[in-house]
Amino acid sequence: MAKVYTKVSQPNPKGLKPKQDTIDFLLNYSKSLDIKRVGNYEIEINKN
Amino acid sequence: MAIGNYTDSRLVSRYIDGDETALSILINRHSSRIYSFIFSKVYNRDLTEDIFQDTFVKVIRTLKRGKYNEEGKFLPWVMRIAHNLVIDHFRKENRMPKYEDNNELSIFSILSDNAMSKESSLIQEQIYSDVRMLVEQLPADQHEVLTMRVYKEMSFKDISEQTGVSINTALGRMRYALINLRKLVDKHQLQLSTL
Numbered sequence: 001m002a003k004v005y006t007k008v009s010q011p012n013p014k015g016l017k018p019k020q021d022t023i024d025f026l027l028n029y030s031k032s033l034d035i036k037r038v039g040n041y042e043i044e045i046n047k048n
Numbered sequence: 049m050a051i052g053n054y055t056d057s058r059l060v061s062r063y064i065d066g067d068e069t070a071l072s073i074l075i076n077r078h079s080s081r082i083y084s085f086i087f088s089k090v091y092n093r094d095l096t097e098d099i100f101q102d103t104f105v106k107v108i109r110t111l112k113r114g115k116y117n118e119e120g121k122f123l124p125w126v127m128r129i130a131h132n133l134v135i136d137h138f139r140k141e142n143r144m145p146k147y148e149d150n151n152e153l154s155i156f157s158i159l160s161d162n163a164m165s166k167e168s169s170l171i172q173e174q175i176y177s178d179v180r181m182l183v184e185q186l187p188a189d190q191h192e193v194l195t196m197r198v199y200k201e202m203s204f205k206d207i208s209e210q211t212g213v214s215i216n217t218a219l220g221r222m223r224y225a226l227i228n229l230r231k232l233v234d235k236h237q238l239q240l241s242t243l
Contacts (some may be wrong), residue, residue, distance in 0.1 A: 007206050015061075015080065015084075016080060016084045016087055016096075017079055017080050017083055017098060018079050018083050018096075018097060018101075022077075022097055022100060022101050023072075023075055023079065025101065026071075026075060026101065026104045026105070026108065027068065027071065027072055027075075029105060029108060030068060030071050030108045030112075031068055032111055033109070033110045034112075035107065035109075035113050038224050042113060
């Protein structure tokens with residue numbers, strides 16, 4: 001018997017979004033990160 | 049104009065100048081597209097979350113270090129970072145994406161999604177742009193031969209006649225051009241492939 005394929009209603013993949021936790025982490029990471037240049041060196045300072 | 053309506057380029061400038069709100073807008077503006085793109089490659093929500101996070105950690109560090117090159121556009125640049133991280137993931141796992149029988153996958157096995165091909169074309173554009181940038185860095189004689197051969201599809205005989213060198217010299221220049229291109233790819237840590 002031939003298989004019958006039906007188009008199932010699915011959530012739109014374009015609507016996928018990251019968790020709010022992930023976004024909050026990134027925003028906090030950004031706020032806490034400071035990069036200083038000393039001569040040829042770069043120093044990353046995490047204020048947290 | 050409200051900051052929410054600013055172009056990506058303007059938001060990036062503001063962020064580099066210390067305005068953290070600009071980053072929030074950039075992330076919210078593009079998160080869905082980037083997240084969906086990553087998910088379309090790895091088919092796993094947790095992994096997508098990790099790669100999305102790593103992508104923006106890289107974006108943040110690059111912007112804060114003042115290493116962002118404004119030549120490219122923001123979204124293609126971020127997509128490229130995400131794409132490279134997906135490749136890194138599969139390299140580490142030493143495998144290609146595998147199909148798992150779960151509901152998330154079925155979305156993509158049943159439906160074709162034009163948005164995904166848009167992402168792919170953004171990455172492809174970025175790769176072409178990278179290659180053009182690398183070709184421009186070659187010594188003039190190698191640049192000339194490579195351009196004639198690859199972009200104008202000329203034979204080595206024609207190249208030899210047009211440049212006034214022997215066929216062997218033209219072949220040698222092509223060979224060195226490719227060797228140097230590989231070195232430049234390593235130097236710039238570029239990944240010129242799509243999944």
